[in-house]
Amino acid sequence: MKFIHISDTHLIGDEYRSLYGIDPEFRLKKAFQSIDRWHKDASFIVITGDLSNDGSSSSYEKLKAIIRNSTLPVYLILGNHDIRDNFKRFFPQYASYKFVQYSQKTEDRVFLFLDSVVEHSPYGKLCEERLSWLKNQLDTYKKESIYIFMHHHPISCGLYEMDNVGNFKTKDRFWDLLKKHKNIKHISFGHIHRIMHSCRNNISLHSTRGTAFQVAFRTDCKEEYLTNEENPTYAIIDIDKNDNTRVHHHEFMNEDRIYAGEC
Ligand SMILES: [Fe+2]
Numbered sequence: 001m002k003f004i005h006i007s008d009t010h011l012i013g014d015e016y017r018s019l020y021g022i023d024p025e026f027r028l029k030k031a032f033q034s035i036d037r038w039h040k041d042a043s044f045i046v047i048t049g050d051l052s053n054d055g056s057s058s059s060y061e062k063l064k065a066i067i068r069n070s071t072l073p074v075y076l077i078l079g080n081h082d083i084r085d086n087f088k089r090f091f092p093q094y095a096s097y098k099f100v101q102y103s104q105k106t107e108d109r110v111f112l113f114l115d116s117v118v119e120h121s122p123y124g125k126l127c128e129e130r131l132s133w134l135k136n137q138l139d140t141y142k143k144e145s146i147y148i149f150m151h152h153h154p155i156s157c158g159l160y161e162m163d164n165v166g167n168f169k170t171k172d173r174f175w176d177l178l179k180k181h182k183n184i185k186h187i188s189f190g191h192i193h194r195i196m197h198s199c200r201n202n203i204s205l206h207s208t209r210g211t212a213f214q215v216a217f218r219t220d221c222k223e224e225y226l227t228n229e230e231n232p233t234y235a236i237i238d239i240d241k242n243d244n245t246r247v248h249h250h251e252f253m254n255e256d257r258i259y260a261g262e263c
Contacts, residue, residue: 001106004035004072005235007048007151007190008210010081011063013056020227024053024212025062027253031211031234032066034252039236044104045072046113048190049079049151050210051087060090075104078117079151079191080124080166099130103137109239110141114150122166124152124191131173138181145243146184153207155200157192159215160222166191178203185243188235195233195249206247208235 010024035045052059067074078087078100088095094102099115114134116124126134138146152168154175168174178184179201187205193215198205209232216226231251238246 001043001109002039002041002236002238004039004042004045005048005149005188005206005208005237006031006045006211007208008050008079008193008212009047009063010050010053010210010212011059012053014058015056016054019053020213022213025066027211027232028063028066031232031252032070034250034255035234036071038250040071042072042236043106045070045074046111046149046188047074047076048149048188049077049117050081050190051076051078052083053081053212055081055083055086057086057089060087064090075111075113075149076100077113077149077151078115080117080122082117084117084119099133101130101133103141105141105144108144109243110137110144110146112137112146112148114148116150116152116168118169123169124167125169126174127170131170131177134174135177138177138184142181142183144183146181147239148184148187150187150189152191153189153196154187155198155205157194157196157207158219159192159194159217160219161225162192162215175201185239186237186245188237193227197247204245206235206237208249209233 009028012019094100101115102113104111156163184203189207193210196207211232213227214230216228233249236248
């Protein structure tokens with residue numbers, strides 16, 4: 001099976017004309033067009049937070065309109081820029097629990113969607129209640145392969161601001177919980193607006209770029225949050241019958257600029 005991972009769409013409210021000079025809505029529409037063109041066989045799309053840049057009603061309205069045209073199921077989680085109550089007004093299917101945290105089960109796999117948001121804070125965490133929910137899910141699904149989605153990066157990324165201001169505060173408790181379970185296969189996250197791959201406790205992890213702006217890889221910079229003009233991506237995650245994962249990152253904005261060649 002395969003799924004598509006989109007992150008950090010940062011849609012803006014009607015009162016803004018652009019974000020760092022780009023139009024997040026245009027880019028997200030392009031991503032969905034590309035997915036519809038090439039990946040109709042995917043099982044689902046997941047968007048790992050910062051759906052909105054400002055938490056506004058009009059930004060969630062835009063997201064709803066784009067998702068409405070998708071032929072694939074779309075699962076959403078929130079990021080530090082999102083506002084839960086506003087989001088739930090437009091996506092009432094997520095309103096049954098105070099956190100946007102839930103699971104989806106197939107025959108032999110379980111997908112866990114975590115809510116790491118502390119509203120109005122750049123950092124994230126899982127409070128006691130959310131950690132307890134996660135523990136309960138992991139205790140329930142011991143035979144299935146587990147795949148986790150979250151906004152904040154549960155490992156350090158090497159960027160000062162991300163690792164010190166916008167970091168995941170309950171990293172240690174999260175990993176303490178996970179290390180008791182050997183059936184967790186892969187974690188997909190967002191937030192850092194960069195492509196990154198890692199492995200911890202035999203669990204592979206990846207993030208993909210935002211569909212909106214990107215964050216520059218400047219490890220020398222402690223004062224500012226630097227955006228840059230790297231192209232947006234979405235990720236395609238293929239999982240074989242033995243739960244081996246393969247992750248590709250696709251730059252969808254110029255995908256028709258292709259040329260014949262030889263390997
Ligand atoms: Fe973001």
